[in-house]
Amino acid sequence: MAEIVLVHGMAQEQETADSLEQTWLPALAGGIRTAGYGDLADRIWRNHHSEGSIDVRMAAYGDLFTTPDAQGSDDGLDALDPEELTLAESLAAEWLNRAAGRADHPDHEIAVRELGFLDPAHEAMGIKEEAVRSMINAATQLPWFGLRAMAVAELLKRPLRQVTAYMTDRALHDEIQSRVLAHVGPETKVIVGHSLGSVVAYEVAAQQLTNRLPLLLTIGSPLGLRSIIYDRLQPRPPEYPSGTRRWVNIADRNDLVAAEPNLTGLFERNRPADAILESGWTVKNGAKPHQGEYYLGKREVGKPIAETLNS
Missing domain, CATH: 1.20.1270 (Substrate Binding Domain Of Dnak; Chain:A; Domain 2)
Known part of the structure; x- marks a missing residue:
């Protein structure tokens, strides 16, 4: 089981866990290094094949959307x-x-x-x-x-169908969550979810974990989209994932997917007294405000991950 589990977002159907790890891990290490934790960064990327490395795994599910039944034959x-x-x-x-x-x-x-x-x-x-x-x-x-x-169809229809399918197709929903859970165990300290992956990560943390999770980190998250995501979440009504000690949500102000970057008013239900929800930090990802790797490379992401790994 991995110490850090990564969950990607929409429109990654041509990627695999291995290819995504090749781009996400150096970005993740960069954010941790920028936050001042060079040794931890080396254990994640530069020395990740050495003894004492930190095990980081990507829970990939894009292949589930490559069949005609999942994507539709008409764009x-x-x-x-x-x-x-x-x-x-x-x-x-x-x-x-x-x-x-x-x-x-x-x-x-x-x-x-x-x-x-x-x-x-x-x-x-x-x-x-x-x-x-x-x-x-x-x-x-x-x-x-x-x-x-x-193209418009490529940009909008496929991601929309992936969101819709995850929220409405129970078999697909459960399979995606099972791929995350395959990497989660007592050793897991951090789950990072980007975009649609933040929705998956939240629902896993809120309903599926048997061990306490030290850190849930959501980036570029649409969890605050009431009419599209929030009102469809499980559990319903949404609540704080009670097994999570700390939840940090980070958004670029220009990331239109993260329609509501401050989640504190939306997920207070059943929050344990010792649990922390931090949502309101702002990062600047430049011309690609929703890019997952750009989020990971920021100190605002690296710092809570490093603090959790060192605790």
Whole structure:
């Protein structure tokens, strides 16, 4: 069993545990080194094959989304079922409104403009395909998404389907969690979840662990998205993962996936008196605010991990 378990996020279906570890481990070590813990950083990456190394494992599940049954055979919006259309509209609206609502957001002006172009009649139409299509097309004008490199369907439909599938397909949900649990044991001190992986990590910590977890670390997390994630979490209503001694949540202010970076008001239910929830730190990941490796390389991530390993 690993001392640190990593859980990746959406759209990693072409990656494996080994390939992800090759990019995540040096980033993780870099964040710990930047926080002032060079010896621990060496034990994670530079000397990770030596005696005394820290065992870090990636719980990979992207391959579960590579089959036609999991991904769908059509990359257009026509293939989305009603629930996926609901999620697509909600997520696109969240991205647009969050960027438009902050004057200092780099996509503020474009978001305001695109919201202004939307047909006001769409609100009365409810969740209909044309309304969803207009909302998604508007959201994809934000430079944050880098559409020069990715098509709309690739960018939005596949991640949306992965979120939807995890939240609604019980067999898939349980298989993803089992892959995390395969690396978790009494030795495990830290679970790190990024993006959708933070949702997986939270639910594992809240429902599946038999041993006390010293640190749950969530980065770029959508756990605060009420209409899409929060209201669908297990347990329901959501609560503090009682077996977790310390939970640290970190978000880049420009990371649109982390729609609500401060989780303290959302997960206070049943929090033990000695448990700590720290949510509100801000990091700057530059042009790729949602990039997992960019989060891992920050001292704000490295410091709580190092403190936990040294405790």
